[in-house]
Amino acid sequence: MQNPICTTSSGPNNSVLIKVSPQPNALNINCLLKPTNPSWSFTVGTLGQYLYNVTDSVNFQLDTSEQSNLIIQILKYCGIIINDPEIIQAASIEAQEASANQKS
DSSP: OOOSSSEEEOOOOOGEEEEESOOSSOOSSSOOOOOOOOOEEEEEEEEEEEEEEETTTTTOOOGGGHHHHHHHHHHHHHOOOOOOHHHHHHHHHHHHHHHHHHHO
């Protein structure tokens, strides 16, 4: 890349070294990470049922703006299609309110 704004490289202890040119007076970084892969861990019960295993499961690391889209995609994968736009709008509004509450 020609004239990059910044470059990154791995440092000791899994740190990230950021070189910015020209050097600014201050540098604010909200978040810089590679999300972990989600994993839904379970064991099989005596009746053949799946029992959720909290200790070995890994949750999604997503921005709140992606939550509604992810839920809709998972529901589609399960064969559930939401045709009522009011339900989708209500879910989006609730997600936005939850996001606003987290920020304040």
